[in-house]
Amino acid sequence: MDTSKGFGFHRPSAGGAAQTTAIEEQMPEPAILGDDEVLDLSADEAAARVSDTLAALDAELVGLASVKRRVREIASLLQVDRARRRFGLTTTRPTLHMSFTGGPGTGKTTVALRMAAILHALDYIRAPRVHTVTRDDLVGQFIGHTAPKTKEAIARAAGGVLFIDEAYYLFRPENERDYGQEVIEILLTEMENERGDLVVIFAGYPDRMATFFAANPGLSSRVPHHLTFADYDHAELTQIAGLMVESEGFAFDDDAHKAFAEYLSLRMEQPRFSNARSVRNAIERCRLRQARRLVALDRPLGKSDLITLTAEDVYGSSVFEPSPD
Numbered sequence: 001m002d003t004s005k006g007f008g009f010h011r012p013s014a015g016g017a018a019q020t021t022a023i024e025e026q027m028p029e030p031a032i033l034g035d036d037e038v039l040d041l042s043a044d045e046a047a048a049r050v051s052d053t054l055a056a057l058d059a060e061l062v063g064l065a066s067v068k069r070r071v072r073e074i075a076s077l078l079q080v081d082r083a084r085r086r087f088g089l090t091t092t093r094p095t096l097h098m099s100f101t102g103g104p105g106t107g108k109t110t111v112a113l114r115m116a117a118i119l120h121a122l123d124y125i126r127a128p129r130v131h132t133v134t135r136d137d138l139v140g141q142f143i144g145h146t147a148p149k150t151k152e153a154i155a156r157a158a159g160g161v162l163f164i165d166e167a168y169y170l171f172r173p174e175n176e177r178d179y180g181q182e183v184i185e186i187l188l189t190e191m192e193n194e195r196g197d198l199v200v201i202f203a204g205y206p207d208r209m210a211t212f213f214a215a216n217p218g219l220s221s222r223v224p225h226h227l228t229f230a231d232y233d234h235a236e237l238t239q240i241a242g243l244m245v246e247s248e249g250f251a252f253d254d255d256a257h258k259a260f261a262e263y264l265s266l267r268m269e270q271p272r273f274s275n276a277r278s279v280r281n282a283i284e285r286c287r288l289r290q291a292r293r294l295v296a297l298d299r300p301l302g303k304s305d306l307i308t309l310t311a312e313d314v315y316g317s318s319v320f321e322p323s324p325d
Helices: 017-026 043-059 065-086 108-121 148-155 182-192 206-215 232-248 252-268 276-297 303-307 309-315
Strands: 098-102 132-133 160-163 201-205 223-231
Touching: 043 065, 043 108, 065 108, 065 223, 098 108, 098 206, 108 132, 108 160, 108 223, 108 309, 132 148, 148 182, 148 252, 206 223, 206 276, 232 252, 232 276, 252 276, 252 309, 276 303, 276 309
Parallel strands: 098 201, 098 223, 132 160, 160 201
Antiparallel strands: none
8 A cells, every 4th residue: 555645735826727727737646546545634745734824813813712622623624625636536625605703803804714725735726815895896876786796896806805894784675775785696697607706704793693604595595504693701701812912022010900990891891892993993092191101201102111011001901991971
């Protein structure tokens, strides 16, 4: 029996058919493996890129265990499909259109970027890019305007991922003259015809997305992967804050750690809280207050001064101001 073999698939070029043909001439498809041969999944050079991407996802995002598990399952499915092709087994190209539901600042865009990297590494899409659009990028203002806008967005995303944020705004049943339904009809066609060259991700708040898919069953049937991004709890947000501060070359002192935990408890109860996005904004404002404090010291500054965020920098937030009676 032959020794275990790795993969030898080429990556299609993002530059067009002519370049792809040239690569195919230089790198022919590997021979079909015999029934008594074995294939080492870890020997595939794409597996290393997928592993690195999954590790980056774990490092970047706190929590989200169910989301990370589904991403790993999708990556595993594509790796096994590649192995089946090496043995000449029938493989149906999977449909990988997705729905990301969750509140703001829960990591949907980050996961979309990492998903694109994984799909590209495994030759499912031609480029690891994500083209993000909203209703305004797709829906026209007059008759005949919507189709060209939608097709332009699809063309820009071709070979990669089309990420439609707040997708439910495409459907406005209260307005019979709204052109959003035309976008949905075009997407239905393109998602089926171009599923080997385009992945569409619909994103938005859970309740509105549920209504959106219920009103468009044809669209729902073409989206097999639904990932739910839960809001972060206090402990996770505290961890996220620490990672953000460290990544910027700063550090909370002990009192600042406690102060920021208090800040989160108060801010999470207020309107328009946006999870990690609100944490990042809060840290930016802490840095502004630190800068003002350091300049006001009117003395030479050391490295420790420039790095340290203090409780004073946190407590300066308006969140701590008493509410008016």
